[in-house]
Amino acid sequence: MSTTTPTPEPTPEDISRGLAELERHLADVAPVPPVTAPAPAPLVDEGETKRVRALRAEVAEAHLLADLQDDDAPLLVDTPKVRKLRKRAQEAARLHALGQNPAMRAYQASRMRRLLVTVAMVSLTLALAWSTAGVQDFASEGADMWSPGWVFAWLVEPFMSMALLVVVGARAYMGTRGQPITSKTLTRIEILFLALTLGMNAWPHLPGVAEEFSFSGLVLHLIGPVVAVAIVTALPIVLAAFANLDHGRLTGLTYSGNTTDPAKQTGAPVSALIERAQALIAAGELPPTPSAYKIQRSLRCGMDDARAVRDALNPAND
Numbered sequence: 001m002s003t004t005t006p007t008p009e010p011t012p013e014d015i016s017r018g019l020a021e022l023e024r025h026l027a028d029v030a031p032v033p034p035v036t037a038p039a040p041a042p043l044v045d046e047g048e049t050k051r052v053r054a055l056r057a058e059v060a061e062a063h064l065l066a067d068l069q070d071d072d073a074p075l076l077v078d079t080p081k082v083r084k085l086r087k088r089a090q091e092a093a094r095l096h097a098l099g100q101n102p103a104m105r106a107y108q109a110s111r112m113r114r115l116l117v118t119v120a121m122v123s124l125t126l127a128l129a130w131s132t133a134g135v136q137d138f139a140s141e142g143a144d145m146w147s148p149g150w151v152f153a154w155l156v157e158p159f160m161s162m163a164l165l166v167v168v169g170a171r172a173y174m175g176t177r178g179q180p181i182t183s184k185t186l187t188r189i190e191i192l193f194l195a196l197t198l199g200m201n202a203w204p205h206l207p208g209v210a211e212e213f214s215f216s217g218l219v220l221h222l223i224g225p226v227v228a229v230a231i232v233t234a235l236p237i238v239l240a241a242f243a244n245l246d247h248g249r250l251t252g253l254t255y256s257g258n259t260t261d262p263a264k265q266t267g268a269p270v271s272a273l274i275e276r277a278q279a280l281i282a283a284g285e286l287p288p289t290p291s292a293y294k295i296q297r298s299l300r301c302g303m304d305d306a307r308a309v310r311d312a313l314n315p316a317n318d
Contacts, residue, residue: 113242117172117235124168124231128161131224134201135160157197164193168232175239179292179307190232198225270308273299277309289314 078086098104135157143149167189171181202225203209205218273295280286280298287294290313296306 109242109245113239116238120231120235120238121165121169121172124228125161125165127224127227127231128157128164128197129224131197131201131221131228132157132161134204134221134224135197138200138204156200160193160197164190164228164232167193168235171236172239175236175243177293179310180236180240180243194225194229194232197228198222201225270305270312273301273305273309274312277313281313 099108132154136153139156140150140153143153167186171186174181201221202218205214205221207213210217276299277286277290277295281288281290286298290298290310292303292306292310295301295309296303299306299309301309
């Protein structure tokens with residue numbers, strides 16, 4: 001019977017010797033890298049001065065700049081000034097397009113009409129107030145100051161002015177609604193009030209009546225009545241022009257013949273619209289004397305045709 005002799009475990013010294021032999025073996029078989037000689041320093045011409053080096057750098061910079069100048073990319077970038085102008089141009093274009101919109105045109109016309117009516121009424125009120133002093137001088141007939149006749153003379157012009165403003169205000173309001181009042185009676189009333197105001201202001205200052213005639217004094221007292229006459233005459237004409245404005249094609253309420261009503265699109269005559277309006281009046285859907293606005297909303301026709309139907313149903317009273 002044979003016995004196996006156990007292998008002795010390696011000691012730390014044996015491991016160290018083995019590693020040292022392995023390193024020597026690798027060092028012997030590894031290739032030796034070639035030794036690279038250091039790059040030789042650039043030769044500097046003994047005649048190259050500082051000016052030469054600066055010129056060489058300038059020429060090199062010029063070549064680089066010439067190559068970069070061929071690139072148009074910087075020219076394609078908008079500057080802040082260009083962007084600001086483009087923004088303003090786009091805003092102006094949108095505002096112009098919005099101004100051509102029928103609804104916007106109608107809105108602008110409505111604002112302008114309201115402004116003109118307001119200015120006209122304020123001017124008329126001031127003109128009548130200006131003539132109050134002249135009317136008081138005429139109506140007092142030389143009465144003592146603060147006497148009943150002198151005090152009540154100040155009320156003559158105000159109550160005439162208020163009556164005139166009622167007539168003018170009504171005509172102005174109805175004109176803004178597209179239904180101008182063409183009554184000859186109201187026209188005569190306006191002429192009467194304005195003639196009285198003009199006469200009472202001018203009479204004490206006419207030649208042969210005034211103790212000392214002064215043309216400037218006469219003109220000064222006529223300014224108020226003349227301005228009032230001008231406004232009362234011009235305001236209905238201006239409002240009628242606004243009422244006849246054609247703002248283009250609108251949906252719903254229209255100011256011209258534009259409409260989506262099938263009968264209107266086929267060119268229905270006004271006589272047919274009158275018959276339809278009479279049928280609606282008989283059915284109680286329209287009042288006996290309907291306005292052009294109610295006719296337009298009920299028949300869905302143009303405002304011009306609605307006015308024609310209104311005039312046919314409601315003859316103007318003289």
